[in-house]
Amino acid sequence: MHKVVNVGIVVVSLVAASAASAQDIPQAYTYLDRNKDGQITQAEFTLNKPATFKAMDANKDGQVTREEATANYSKSAAPNDPMIEKRVGWVMKCDTNGDGFVTLEEWVNDSIADFKKKDKNADGVITGADFS
Numbered sequence: 248m249h250k251v252v253n254v255g256i257v258v259v260s261l262v263a264a265s266a267a268s269a270q271d272i273p274q275a276y277t278y279l280d281r282n283k284d285g286q287i288t289q290a291e292f293t294l295n296k297p298a299t300f301k302a303m304d305a306n307k308d309g310q311v312t313r314e315e316a317t318a319n320y321s322k323s324a325a326p327n328d329p330m331i332e333k334r335v336g337w338v339m340k341c342d343t344n345g346d347g348f349v350t351l352e353e354w355v356n357d358s359i360a361d362f363k364k365k366d367k368n369a370d371g372v373i374t375g376a377d378f379s
């Protein structure tokens with residue numbers, strides 16, 4: 248008797264999960280939805296940017312160099328991991344004025360541009376609708 252009841256609960260929760268997923272933010276982005284209201288605001292999207300910048304700016308001069316970015320990403324990767332060079336490339340493409348340094352402003356602006364690109368329907372928030 249108990250077994251039958253348990254199977255019923257599992258089926259109901261599976262159906263509920265698949266019904267909700269069509270409107271939900273993809274799993275890979277849900278960590279950005281800090282207050283779990285189902286939408287990501289620009290403030291939520293860029294919230295951790297000053298912290299990630301500070302972590303890279305080893306000499307604390309307010310600018311991140313290619314060397315600093317490389318050192319930062321080398322900490323959490325195997326030597327010669329191609330991901331290091333790839334991530335450093337993502338950082339250095341934020342250097343919009345081409346002076347060889349990425350400032351916090353350039354770092355945050357890049358994130359805002361990325362936010363606007365992901366907000367496909369341009370309503371100012373990222374929701375499941377932007378991925379359909």
Ligand SMILES: [Ca+2]
Nearest residue numbers: 304308310311
């Ligand atoms: Ca620096």
Ligand SMILES: [Ca+2]
Nearest residue numbers: 342346348349
């Ligand atoms: Ca720059």
Ligand SMILES: [Ca+2]
Nearest residue numbers: 366370372373
């Ligand atoms: Ca949107």
